[in-house]
Amino acid sequence: MISNELIPFFLMDRKKFISASIIASAAAFLGSKFSFGENVPSTQDLGLPISEKSLLPGKHKELTLLNPKPWNAETPPHLLDDKITPAAQLFVRNNGLVPEKIDIENWTLTIEGESARSKKTYTLSELKSKFKHYTYQLTLECGGNGRKEFSPPAKGNQWGLGAVGCPEWTGVRLKDVLADVGLKSDAVYIGYYGKDLHLSQDPKKVVISRGVPIRKAMEDEALIAWAINGEDLPLMNGYPLRLVFGGWPASTSGKWLRRIVIRNKVHDGPKMGGNAYRVPKYPVAPGAKVPEEDMKIIEEMPVKSLITFPKTGAMVKGANAFEVRGHAWAGDLAIAAVHISLNYGATWSLCTLSIPVNKNAWQHFSAQVILPEKGYYEIWAKATDSNGIMQPMVIPNWNPKGYLNNACHRIAVKRT
Amino acid sequence: MSKHSEHTEELLAHADGVVKTIRLVFIIILLAPFAWYVSSKLAFKKQEITILQEPLIENGIDIARGLIVDDHYELVSTTCSACHSIALVTQNSATREGWKEVIVWMQQTQKLWDLGESEALILDYLEKNYSPKEQGRRAPLKNIDWYEL
Numbered sequence: 001m002i003s004n005e006l007i008p009f010f011l012m013d014r015k016k017f018i019s020a021s022i023i024a025s026a027a028a029f030l031g032s033k034f035s036f037g038e039n040v041p042s043t044q045d046l047g048l049p050i051s052e053k054s055l056l057p058g059k060h061k062e063l064t065l066l067n068p069k070p071w072n073a074e075t076p077p078h079l080l081d082d083k084i085t086p087a088a089q090l091f092v093r094n095n096g097l098v099p100e101k102i103d104i105e106n107w108t109l110t111i112e113g114e115s116a117r118s119k120k121t122y123t124l125s126e127l128k129s130k131f132k133h134y135t136y137q138l139t140l141e142c143g144g145n146g147r148k149e150f151s152p153p154a155k156g157n158q159w160g161l162g163a164v165g166c167p168e169w170t171g172v173r174l175k176d177v178l179a180d181v182g183l184k185s186d187a188v189y190i191g192y193y194g195k196d197l198h199l200s201q202d203p204k205k206v207v208i209s210r211g212v213p214i215r216k217a218m219e220d221e222a223l224i225a226w227a228i229n230g231e232d233l234p235l236m237n238g239y240p241l242r243l244v245f246g247g248w249p250a251s252t253s254g255k256w257l258r259r260i261v262i263r264n265k266v267h268d269g270p271k272m273g274g275n276a277y278r279v280p281k282y283p284v285a286p287g288a289k290v291p292e293e294d295m296k297i298i299e300e301m302p303v304k305s306l307i308t309f310p311k312t313g314a315m316v317k318g319a320n321a322f323e324v325r326g327h328a329w330a331g332d333l334a335i336a337a338v339h340i341s342l343n344y345g346a347t348w349s350l351c352t353l354s355i356p357v358n359k360n361a362w363q364h365f366s367a368q369v370i371l372p373e374k375g376y377y378e379i380w381a382k383a384t385d386s387n388g389i390m391q392p393m394v395i396p397n398w399n400p401k402g403y404l405n406n407a408c409h410r411i412a413v414k415r416t
Numbered sequence: 417m418s419k420h421s422e423h424t425e426e427l428l429a430h431a432d433g434v435v436k437t438i439r440l441v442f443i444i445i446l447l448a449p450f451a452w453y454v455s456s457k458l459a460f461k462k463q464e465i466t467i468l469q470e471p472l473i474e475n476g477i478d479i480a481r482g483l484i485v486d487d488h489y490e491l492v493s494t495t496c497s498a499c500h501s502i503a504l505v506t507q508n509s510a511t512r513e514g515w516k517e518v519i520v521w522m523q524q525t526q527k528l529w530d531l532g533e534s535e536a537l538i539l540d541y542l543e544k545n546y547s548p549k550e551q552g553r554r555a556p557l558k559n560i561d562w563y564e565l
Contacts, residue, residue, distance in 0.1 A: 065503075066503065066507060067500070067501050067503045067504050067507070068501045068503065069499075069500050069501035069504075070500065149551070149554070149555070151548070151550065151551045151552065151553070152548050153508065153509050153510065153548050155508050155510060155514070155518060156508070157504070157507065158507040158508065198526075198527075199499045199500055199526060200499060200526060200527035202527060205527070270525070310565050311563070312557070312560060312561075313560045313561045313562045313563055314563065314564075314565035315562055315563065315564050315565060316565050317564075322565055378557065393554070394553040394554050395553050395554065407554070410557065411557075412557045412560045413565075414562065
């Protein structure tokens with residue numbers, strides 16, 4: 001019952017149909033809409049697929065809804081099987097409310113700040129005509145992907161596995177635009193401002209304003225992007241313009257981009273301080289209180305992999321071989337190897353691994369598997385990055401907000 | 417008036433009463449299907465009204481509000497849903513101290529108002545119904561949807 005309006009009456013059970021029709025007629029009678037019982041998904045709907053007619057424009061109906069206000073939805077692993085993530089299957093993560101009106105003709109991007117040599121404003125068409133276009137396949141993962149498994153629990157949206165994706169992004173290089181404006185020698189950080197609205201509906205309040213150090217901003221693959229897979233960005237992913245920094249927490253890649261500030265210090269916008277997107281500087285015990293000064297900003301994301309085929313729950317007849325495949329990624333590094341295990345890590349088999357199409361793009365692994373005898377198995381995947389660092393099989397070090405869970409992914413299979 | 421005629425009058429009056437009663441019974445019998453039909457319609461309407469007034473509760477959860485039904489859950493619903501979906505509450509769990517921290521954080525950064533006397537009631541409810549459950553370092557895989565590959 002995500003919204004009664006979206007469910008055809010013949011699919012509703014009678015009670016719900018009656019209550020829906022009564023609410024509708026009462027609302028019509030009162031001449032105003034009930035705020036209650038309408039567009040308010042219940043917890044029963046959470047963790048379930050979004051309804052037939054998706055409430056999320058441009059998004060696959062089988063994304064898992066975590067939160068409708070603000071909109072947050074993740075992608076089940078089997079829907080991430082494509083080598084290049086389709087736009088409709090890229091997760092949705094919002095701290096605030098999605099802007100309602102996008103005036104594409106008058107959309108501008110302003111670059112300024114204490115370490116900018118000038119202040120410049122570009123229209124979308126100026127941005128597209130003045131600078132060279134680039135397309136890269138870049139992995140975006142929410143810093144809190146996997147939060148769900150931390151114990152004691154960390155607060156926030158309880159992301160499972162699917163707050164990650166790797167589509168092709170098209171735009172201009174951030175460094176080309178920064179060069180056009182001019183950087184002072186004391187520039188250390190960039191910060192973004194977008195058009196999303198604060199949950200309190202106060203237009204003056206900034207929802208989120210994060211960024212990256214200049215060294216990340218100056219990389220070839222750091223984009224100001226307007227397209228995913230050759231099409232306009234979906235509204236939910238930042239239409240018409242956003243930043244994209246592959247391999248770093250996706251919150252650094254500001255959506256609905258209006259302004260970039262070049263800073264002479266670490267950017268201090270909302271969600272740069274406190275516990276937001278920060279982890280302890282040293283390992284702490286689960287549940288520990290960590291003083292704010294002992295927290296550091298998350299930069300690149302750790303090595304991780306995801307099994308995208310088969311979908312968990314596969315029953316295989318006898319000794320038939322089947323393919324196990326997925327993707328692996330490691331912040332700014334490349335993946336050196338992916339192994340899978342059918343026996344909880346007692347033995348590991350090396351998978352075939354592709355090379356990345358560019359920096360910050362995920363790589364694909366595959367292996368042929370025969371289950372040795374009848375019964376229940378878990379297939380575990382473990383990636384190793386180019387520095388030799390592997391994914392942990394158990395949940396990694398606890399942190400107050402539950403970031404950076406890169407524990408091995410596993411699926412359940414049976415030989416029948 | 418003679419005694420006889422008095423008796424006759426009595427009899428007649430009685431007969432009249434009997435006829436009236438029979439007529440009434442007849443009317444009732446004749447109208448019964450109608451009345452049953454009408455009353456069933458009324459009952460149907462009553463049922464509809466009941467559904468509107470009383471929340472639909474499944475497995476102890478108020479379906480429309482999305483919260484476990486317990487003392488002050490309506491207060492929690494109204495207060496928390498003012499800015500964000502109730503899902504942000506129900507997918508989380510915390511100790512009383514943890515929930516208090518969330519409230520303080522929302523007051524400092526998200527324009528949450530002073531909850532006054534409601535705060536303790538809300539914390540009572542959250543502590544009782546949405547407190548952490550031990551899940552260890554790796555929980556078993558659950559809710560597997562088995563299919564033939």
